Amino acid sequence: MHLRNVLLIFTLMVTVILQAEIRVHTRFEPPRVAVGSASKYIVEIVETDNSIKPVVEPVTTLPIPSTGGLNLRNGRTSSSQSTKIINGARSYKSTQQLIIDAVAPESGSFSIPEFIFEYKGARLQAPAATLEVVARSADATPTIDELIFLKTDAPDQLYVGETTPITLKLYVSSTVQMRGLNAFERTADGFTISDLPEESNETIEMLNGRRYRVYSWPLIITPISSGQQDLNFQFTLSAQMPDQRNATPSPFGQSIFDNFFGRTERFNIYTEPTQIDVRRLPAEGRPDSFSGAIGMFNMQVTADSDSTRVGEPIMLSLKVSGQGNFDRIKSPDMPSTSGWRNYEPEAAFDQDSSNPRKGVKRFDYVFIPENSGALDLPAVSFSFFDPKIQEYVELTSPALTIQVAPSEHLITPLTPPQQATVETAPVIQLIKQLNPEEMLVTLDYRPRKGRVIEPDLLRSTWFYTLNIAGILVLGASIFWCYRRKCDQENPDFALIQTVKQALKATLKQAESNDAVTFFHSAQQAIRLATTVRVKCDLRTANFEQLESQFQRIGLTESIITDARQLFDVADAHRFSGRSESTDLQIARNQLTTILKAL
Amino acid sequence: MSTYLRILLLYFVTTIAALATSPAFEQGIESYQNNEYDSAQAQFTSAIEDDETAAAQHNLALTYLQLGSPALAIWHLERAQLLAPLNADYRFKLEAVRQQIGLFAGAPKWYTLASQSLPTNVWLIIASISIWLFLLLWMLPSITGIKPSIKIKSLRFLTLIALLLALPSAWLNLRMIEAGTVIANESVSLHAAPASAAPESGIARAGERARIIDTYKHFYEVETEGLATGWISKDVFRPFVD
Numbered sequence: 121m122h123l124r125n126v127l128l129i130f131t132l133m134v135t136v137i138l139q140a141e142i143r144v145h146t147r148f149e150p151p152r153v154a155v156g157s158a159s160k161y162i163v164e165i166v167e168t169d170n171s172i173k174p175v176v177e178p179v180t181t182l183p184i185p186s187t188g189g190l191n192l193r194n195g196r197t198s199s200s201q202s203t204k205i206i207n208g209a210r211s212y213k214s215t216q217q218l219i220i221d222a223v224a225p226e227s228g229s230f231s232i233p234e235f236i237f238e239y240k241g242a243r244l245q246a247p248a249a250t251l252e253v254v255a256r257s258a259d260a261t262p263t264i265d266e267l268i269f270l271k272t273d274a275p276d277q278l279y280v281g282e283t284t285p286i287t288l289k290l291y292v293s294s295t296v297q298m299r300g301l302n303a304f305e306r307t308a309d310g311f312t313i314s315d316l317p318e319e320s321n322e323t324i325e326m327l328n329g330r331r332y333r334v335y336s337w338p339l340i341i342t343p344i345s346s347g348q349q350d351l352n353f354q355f356t357l358s359a360q361m362p363d364q365r366n367a368t369p370s371p372f373g374q375s376i377f378d379n380f381f382g383r384t385e386r387f388n389i390y391t392e393p394t395q396i397d398v399r400r401l402p403a404e405g406r407p408d409s410f411s412g413a414i415g416m417f418n419m420q421v422t423a424d425s426d427s428t429r430v431g432e433p434i435m436l437s438l439k440v441s442g443q444g445n446f447d448r449i450k451s452p453d454m455p456s457t458s459g460w461r462n463y464e465p466e467a468a469f470d471q472d473s474s475n476p477r478k479g480v481k482r483f484d485y486v487f488i489p490e491n492s493g494a495l496d497l498p499a500v501s502f503s504f505f506d507p508k509i510q511e512y513v514e515l516t517s518p519a520l521t522i523q524v525a526p527s528e529h530l531i532t533p534l535t536p537p538q539q540a541t542v543e544t545a546p547v548i549q550l551i552k553q554l555n556p557e558e559m560l561v562t563l564d565y566r567p568r569k570g571r572v573i574e575p576d577l578l579r580s581t582w583f584y585t586l587n588i589a590g591i592l593v594l595g596a597s598i599f600w601c602y603r604r605k606c607d608q609e610n611p612d613f614a615l616i617q618t619v620k621q622a623l624k625a626t627l628k629q630a631e632s633n634d635a636v637t638f639f640h641s642a643q644q645a646i647r648l649a650t651t652v653r654v655k656c657d658l659r660t661a662n663f664e665q666l667e668s669q670f671q672r673i674g675l676t677e678s679i680i681t682d683a684r685q686l687f688d689v690a691d692a693h694r695f696s697g698r699s700e701s702t703d704l705q706i707a708r709n710q711l712t713t714i715l716k717a718l
Numbered sequence: 719m720s721t722y723l724r725i726l727l728l729y730f731v732t733t734i735a736a737l738a739t740s741p742a743f744e745q746g747i748e749s750y751q752n753n754e755y756d757s758a759q760a761q762f763t764s765a766i767e768d769d770e771t772a773a774a775q776h777n778l779a780l781t782y783l784q785l786g787s788p789a790l791a792i793w794h795l796e797r798a799q800l801l802a803p804l805n806a807d808y809r810f811k812l813e814a815v816r817q818q819i820g821l822f823a824g825a826p827k828w829y830t831l832a833s834q835s836l837p838t839n840v841w842l843i844i845a846s847i848s849i850w851l852f853l854l855l856w857m858l859p860s861i862t863g864i865k866p867s868i869k870i871k872s873l874r875f876l877t878l879i880a881l882l883l884a885l886p887s888a889w890l891n892l893r894m895i896e897a898g899t900v901i902a903n904e905s906v907s908l909h910a911a912p913a914s915a916a917p918e919s920g921i922a923r924a925g926e927r928a929r930i931i932d933t934y935k936h937f938y939e940v941e942t943e944g945l946a947t948g949w950i951s952k953d954v955f956r957p958f959v960d
Contacts, residue, residue: 176953180903196921198907199951200914201936215914219907303944305905305923306820315822356921356944386920386946556814559807563750563780564773567743567765570801573895573959577839583846590850597854601862 141168142242146232146249148222154256155227156263161192163218163246165239173201174214177240182218188230190222190251193390194354223265224253266330267293268359270391274341274351277397279507282414283342283445283477288316288353290335290389291327297360298333299384305356310349310398314340340476342445343398353391360384401505407514409452413504415444415477421500421517429525433488436497436520438465441480444504446471451483457498459491459524489524496521612655619659623648630711638704639690642711646683649718663687679717682710740765743774750777755784772802776811786903788819792925793899793956800895800958803834819925824943830894833887841891845884852877897929898938898957900950908948912937920946922955930957 145164153159163182167174176199184192198217203210224230231250236243256263271289278284292298304316320335343349401414420439428434440449451465465483472478489495496519503514554562577583607613626648630641644659647666651658654669661669663684670680686707746761762778765771779794795812802808813823826834833841855874859866866874900906900922909916912934920942922928928940928950937949938957 176951178902178953194905196905196907197902197954198909198914199953217914302946303921303923303942304820304822308820356946388921556810560780560783560811560814563747563777564807565747567740567769567771567773568802570770570772570798571803571837572839573797573800577842578892583842586843587846587850590846594850594854594857598857598861601858605862 142166142239142244143168144244144246146246148249148251151250152252152254153224154254154260154263155224156256156265158221158223158265159251161190161220161222161232161249161251165216165218165244167214169212170210173203173212176201176214176216179216179218179237179239182246183235183237184232185235186233187222188232190224190230190232191393192220192222193393194221194388195219222251224251227253227255229253262293262330264361264387267296267361268298268357268387268389270353270355270389272351272353272391272394274394274396277399278341278343279399279401279414279505280343280346281401281412281445281448282507283340283447285475285477286339286341288337288339288391290320290355290357291325291332292335292359294331294333295362299358299360301355301357302386303356305354307350307352307354308341310343310345310347311351312342312344343396346398346400348395349398351394351396355389356386357389358384358386402510402512405512407501407503407512409501409514410503410505410512411450411452412448413440413444413502414448414507415442415504416506416508417442417444417449417502417504417515419500419502419515419517421520423497423520423522425522426520427523427525428489430489430492433486434522436485436487436500438483438485438500438502438517439480440482440502443475443478446477446479446481449481449504452500452502454485454500455498457496459489459493459495460497461488461490462486489522492524492526494521495524615657616652616655619648619651622659623652630708633704635693635704638707639686639693642686642707643690645711646686646714646718649715653718675717679714683714686710686714740768740774742768743771743777746774746777746781750781750784755781759785770801772798772805772808775801776808779811779815783815788815789899789901789903789925791815792819793901793958796899796927797958803831816925819923821923821925821943824927829886830890833890834894836887838888838891838895841884841888844880845888848877848881848884852881893929895959896957897927898940898955900924900926900928900954901956902954906950906954908940908942908946908950909937910948912939912949914951916949919948920944922946922948922950928955 143166145162145166147162147164149160149162151159165179167176178197178199182195196219198219199215201212201214203212222230229250229252231248234245234248236245238244269291271291272286273289274286275284306313316339317337320337323334323336325332325334341351418441420441422437422439424435424437438452440446446469451467454462454465463486465485467481467483469481470479487497499516499519501514501516503512505511506513623645626641626645630638630645632638632641647658647661650661650666650669653673656669658666658669666683667680670683689707742761742765746758746765749755749758749761758781759778762774762781765774766778775794775798779791779798782788782791782794792812792815795808795815799805799808799812809826813825817823836844852874855866855870855877859870903924905921905923907918908920908922910919921944922940922942923944926942926944928942930938930940931947932939934949936952938952938955939947939949940955941947
């Protein structure tokens with residue numbers, strides 16, 4: 121049973137493997153070029169499968185055994201996928217292209233031999249490819265590399281930590297119209313490099329009989345690793361090449377229409393592959409005072425006074441001037457000296473505006489004398505490595521003698537006598553700034569819930585509901601205000617509002633148990649309610665006028681009878697002058713019925 | 719009584735679970751400290767799948783940096799920056815890694831930082847409320863013929879200011895997440911059409927930011943920081959938000 125399952129799985133796997141096919145092609149594009157022109161060496165990995173869509177596995181390196189004398193640079197990848205459906209049967213295809221620019225130094229036939237590389241665990245064979253390079257004819261138009269190129273004046277050899285200025289120069293032939301620089305890239309893992317200045321210096325140079333506009337950018341490089349280190353730069357730029365039809369100069373001079381026939385294209389311009397031999401500083405002969413300074417420096421040590429009093433500070437200034445890597449120069453350690461207490465120095469750097477490697481770095485040390493007498497300040501040593509003579513140089517200043525007078529104040533020592541033997545306070549580095557390398561290995565140990573990135577609100581129903589509600593509230597408010605304004609301008613509306621308020625007050629009075637007050641209020645309430653109903657001023661109407669209105673609006677006969685009775689009783693009370701409390705319940709019920717009917 | 723006890727117990731258990739850090743996150747830190755970067759990468763990835771935090775994204779970025787994949791490190795630092803936009807450490811590291819692989823530091827402008835002070839959704843709510851309140855305060859006094867008081871005028875001014883701040887901020891925040899970075903460690907080609915056989919229209923550098931203009935099948939149409947425009951395969955470009 122188990123054997124049968126194993127065989128079944130094996131058969132399925134074989135079927136799947138057979139269905140998936142990986143092929144590798146290599147070619148030069150174009151296969152034939154003139155000397156100096158670049159061709160693309162393309163390694164194409166094509167995967168086809170009838171069951172599942174192949175997943176492209178990015179290839180980052182190719183073990184090319186030999187370049188065949190070609191100069192290969194600017195490797196990049198490109199991938200694509202496609203699906204075909206023929207008579208309902210699907211077939212999937214994915215293509216990955218590894219593209220490298222190839223330039224030949226001379227004419228001839230150049231081959232990149234076949235080689236084997238690993239892809240998805242399989243060993244694939246890339247076939248050999250050949251590039252034919254022919255000599256350029258004497259009257260041939262110049263290549264792009266001759267019209268636009270990039271150069272640096274980097275030295276062949278440097279020491280680790282040696283700061284060096286270089287100039288990056290972009291040569292653009294006067295026949296080329298440069299439209300703009302799009303991107304700048306550098307390949308220099310073994311160096312720290314200053315940022316590319318936004319503005320360039322523009323000059324004109326003649327080279328090989330051609331006139332070039334030269335754009336220059338000053339850069340400062342500092343090697344950080346030893347060995348052969350790559351230092352390559354690349355610009356992506358847009359430029360308009362001269363039109364081929366206008367390659368031959370016109371006997372009538374250049375026409376203003378010549379530029380319209382060109383086409384703006386994007387180009388990647390590289391420096392020639394450059395390697396700098398970066399050496400470690402020799403361990404032999406390195407002075408103890410060496411802190412990384414490389415260049416050529418002078419040292420000057422001064423004190424702001426040659427006399428002081430006990431407890432009153434004086435300043436010892438150390439000035440290092442010259443040319444080199446000032447950013448690596450640290451304050452020289454000041455040895456403990458009997459009779460002096462000193463503090464960490466303040467550092468300031470005054471850079472030369474024309475040359476960033478030149479300047480004066482100053483360290484100010486504060487010394488406070490603890491005893492009186494002729495006291496010597498400590499001798500100061502500063503050393504650097506001079507790359508010209510390839511040796512360390514140590515500069516030492518003699519100890520300065522300061523006359524220290526007794527203090528004018530009587531000082532009671534606060535410290536116990538046994539601690540008074542400690543001559544200088546121990547210098548402890550309390551604050552240490554992390555450098556970028558240290559920061560880039562420091563994890564974040566506190567996971568906190570971050571912000572919601574996805575714009576869920578724009579996809580949520582309630583956001584739109586909120587806005588629709590906003591529209592409705594706005595619309596309703598506008599409608600209500602408009603109605604109210606219109607009503608207030610209408611005299612009938614004003615009458616009704618007044619009468620309604622009067623009716624409320626009258627009904628309140630009708631709650632009285634005094635018969636005269638009740639019946640008077642009841643009569644008035646019926647008049648007011650009728651006014652509201654018929655929207656006509658009946659506040660002083662008699663019953664006959666009211667009755668005609670009751671009939672007009674269609675009140676029942678019983679209601680009209682009740683109203684008449686109420687008015688009669690009210691008149692009787694009013695004109696008889698009786699005011700004693702009687703049972704008003706029946707009259708109240710009648711009033712309620714009449715008002716409800718109205 | 720027992721029901722209350724159960725509820726109380728459940729409350730404590732869920733509270734402790736919420737406060738506790740993900741075990742994968744802790745294991746990732748341990749692996750990283752032992753220089754086992756492959757394991758740390760797997761653990762931080764797992765921690766992000768469980769519960770995405772800015773710290774996990776940041777730590778995964780540093781792990782990729784140790785594994786020699788600076789482009790992926792940049793993507794995860796960008797994502798961490800989106801999750802915690804006010805974290806200056808993340809910003810500094812992102813700029814440092816970008817410079818390491820030859821890109822400009824790309825420090826955000828002051829208005830970008832200001833727009834990130836509040837989440838996009840909050841800006842959208844402020845904009846919605848402000849616009850309706852502003853219209854209400856502007857139109858009602860005109861319709862009713864009432865002269866607006868100083869309070870209404872002040873409120874109008876405040877809503878107008880809130881609207882003028884919220885709309886561009888929301889737009890900036892939304893534009894920021896409609897982007898991505900190149901995750902290949904080498905420069906890759908941009909094509910003039912969504913096919914690798916299409917002519918090359920530019921180069922996108924490793925780790926370079928690009929704004930997504932369009933998408934079609936296995937390709938994004940992007941505009942890079944270097945202003946190159948073209949189609950790029952989804953294998954080598956990853957948007958900040960899927």
